[in-house]
Amino acid sequence: MALSREQIMTVTMNTTAFTVCFAVWTMFSVIGIPIKENLGLSDTEFGILVATPILTGSLVRLPLGMLTDKFGGRIVYFLLMVFTIFPIWLISVLTSYWALLLCGLFVGLTGGSFSVGIAATARWFDKENQGFAMGIFGAGNAGAAVTKFVAPTLVVVYGWTSVPQVYAAAMTIMAISYWFLTYKEPAHHTAGKSITIKEQLAALKDPTVWKYCQYYSLVFGGFVGVTLWMTKYYVSEYGLGIQVAALMAAIFVLPSGVIRAAGGWLSDRFGAHTVTWWVMWTSLACLFVIAFPDTTVTITTLSGDPIVMNLGVNMWVFTALLFVVGIAWGLGKASVFKYISDEYPDNIGVISGIVGLVGGLGGFLLPILFGILVDVFQFNTVVWWLLFGITLVSLMWMHYTDERATDRRLRAEAEAEGIR
Numbered sequence: 001m002a003l004s005r006e007q008i009m010t011v012t013m014n015t016t017a018f019t020v021c022f023a024v025w026t027m028f029s030v031i032g033i034p035i036k037e038n039l040g041l042s043d044t045e046f047g048i049l050v051a052t053p054i055l056t057g058s059l060v061r062l063p064l065g066m067l068t069d070k071f072g073g074r075i076v077y078f079l080l081m082v083f084t085i086f087p088i089w090l091i092s093v094l095t096s097y098w099a100l101l102l103c104g105l106f107v108g109l110t111g112g113s114f115s116v117g118i119a120a121t122a123r124w125f126d127k128e129n130q131g132f133a134m135g136i137f138g139a140g141n142a143g144a145a146v147t148k149f150v151a152p153t154l155v156v157v158y159g160w161t162s163v164p165q166v167y168a169a170a171m172t173i174m175a176i177s178y179w180f181l182t183y184k185e186p187a188h189h190t191a192g193k194s195i196t197i198k199e200q201l202a203a204l205k206d207p208t209v210w211k212y213c214q215y216y217s218l219v220f221g222g223f224v225g226v227t228l229w230m231t232k233y234y235v236s237e238y239g240l241g242i243q244v245a246a247l248m249a250a251i252f253v254l255p256s257g258v259i260r261a262a263g264g265w266l267s268d269r270f271g272a273h274t275v276t277w278w279v280m281w282t283s284l285a286c287l288f289v290i291a292f293p294d295t296t297v298t299i300t301t302l303s304g305d306p307i308v309m310n311l312g313v314n315m316w317v318f319t320a321l322l323f324v325v326g327i328a329w330g331l332g333k334a335s336v337f338k339y340i341s342d343e344y345p346d347n348i349g350v351i352s353g354i355v356g357l358v359g360g361l362g363g364f365l366l367p368i369l370f371g372i373l374v375d376v377f378q379f380n381t382v383v384w385w386l387l388f389g390i391t392l393v394s395l396m397w398m399h400y401t402d403e404r405a406t407d408r409r410l411r412a413e414a415e416a417e418g419i420r
Contacts, residue, residue: 006183010124011133013182014117015140017077020174021113022143022257024088024167025057028104029144029228029249030151031091031160033235033242039097047371049097050228051364052104057111058360065115065353073120074182077113081175084110089168092161110171111360115353122341122348128268130341135264135334142257144227148250152231152243209351211401212339213358215276218283218394219332221362222387226322227253228367229383237380238315251319256326263334272338279332280395286321286328287391289313291384 028035028050036046067076087106094100121137122130154162230249234240240248267275294312301307313321337352344351370383 007124007133009181009183011121011136013178014073014077014121015137017081017174017178018113018117018137018140019143019146020170021081021110022140023146023150024084024107024143024171025053025111026144026147026224026227027107027151027163027167028053029231030147030155030242030246031163033232034155034160035100036232041097042371043374044368044371045097046232047229047367047369049100049104051367052101053108054111054224054228054360054364054367056105056108058357058364060109060112061115061356061360062350062353064112065119065350065356068116068119068353069348069350072184073116073123074179074184077116077120078175078179080109080113080116081171081178085168085171085175088164088171091164114360115356118337118352118356119348127341127345131264131268131272131334131338132261133264134337134341135261135267138260138264138333138337139258141223141260141330141333142254144224145250145254145257148231148246148253152246156243208343209354210358211397212336212351212355214394214397215332215339216336216355216359217362218390219279219329219336220356220359221366222283222390223256223326223329223333224360224363225366225370226325226387228363229370230322233380233383234315248315248319252322252326255323256330259327259330260334263331264338266331267335267338272335272342275335276332276339277398279328279335280391280398282328283325283332284388284391284395286325287384287388290318290321290325291381291388293379293381 032046032050035041035049041049064076064080084107087103087109090103091100091107094103117137117140118134122134125133150166151163154160154166227249230252231242231245234245234248235242238245263275290313292311292313294310297309297311299307299309336355340351340355341348366386369386373382373386374380
């Protein structure tokens with residue numbers, strides 16, 4: 001199918017804007033490291049600092065999705081970017097931990113751009129191509145990788161305060177460009193002003209919506225949580241400098257964002273369930289190995305001489321496995337929203353807002369839980385134990401919902417045809 005100019009520009013500008021917003025949303029993953037050193041923060045306090053923007057970015061996804069359904073994505077997206085410019089710059093002049101947390105809440109509004117852009121993008125395409133279009137848009141997650149490449153260099157050369165200043169300028173340019181290079185949506189792209197908030201929020205009573213929330217809390221919440229923690233993890237666990245640590249973390253972040261477009265295409269071709277099922281299994285296998293801590297095993301031989309073996313995962317094996325997890329989660333982020341576009345074409349903004357909210361809350365809670373676990377147990381790999389457990393529970397939940405629902409449907413069809 002040949003794409004129109006409006007479709008091409010919509011996908012291009014929505015994706016670019018989301019990339020900038022996501023880079024801003026995750027900037028504390030890098031600048032939080034020198035802030036931690038300057039203010040003498042604990043791992044738990046660091047986790048709260050990097051997670052604070054994720055909280056507001058998650059909570060506003062539902063209301064922003066509702067506004068997008070009613071008024072269209074173009075105006076909502078533009079106003080959102082304009083509103084965040086000053087809070088982004090303000091980060092550069094604050095020196096108090098609590099002031100940084102408060103300002104971080106406003107900066108976190110950039111994370112709400114997802115529910116605006118995903119709905120605005122999907123409505124320009126027919127059902128057969130929505131998965132691919134949304135996958136391209138979702139590749140804006142790679143904005144986290146932009147932060148991993150750009151922010152460390154700015155920190156080393158100009159100091160950490162230069163990062164929010166540069167990002168504020170980038171957001172200003174992005175907002176202006178977006179307004180002049182995008183098109184006003186046709187009337188049928190919105191639900192109209194007549195729809196009530198009560199009607200939109202009725203989706204919260206749908207158990208299927210909460211099932212998709214559960215899936216997304218792993219593939220997206222896990223992605224955000226690991227993205228925020230990885231630079232610090234490489235510094236603490238392997239003794240790397242901030243620039244090298246950020247580059248190593250980008251090996252996880254960048255492919256996971258970019259591969260999302262492929263996840264949309266695979267979901268269009270093979271179905272959202274098939275892609276999500278294999279995402280869960282792949283994640284579980286890799287996290288099982290990653291979660292194994294450095295361990296020394298002493299075996300006493302018959303002669304009485306001990307054999308000492310050091311077991312663990314070195315940095316390169318760890319990075320390779322984390323790369324695979326990132327690819328899996330990138331595919332999963334697209335497949336979950338293929339579910340949504342298939343089942344909720346008329347109120348995709350609200351549904352994506354709900355699912356995005358819950359997924360984002362996963363990204364908010366994980367860095368805090370990581371910090372608490374490291375402070376309590378005093379070893380870094382304990383964070384992977386948590387993710388392995390979450391993945392195992394998610395896979396079991398998926399089996400008892402999707403798989404059994406499919407079995408019931410097939411049995412009902414067989415009975416209707418008189419076949420046992």
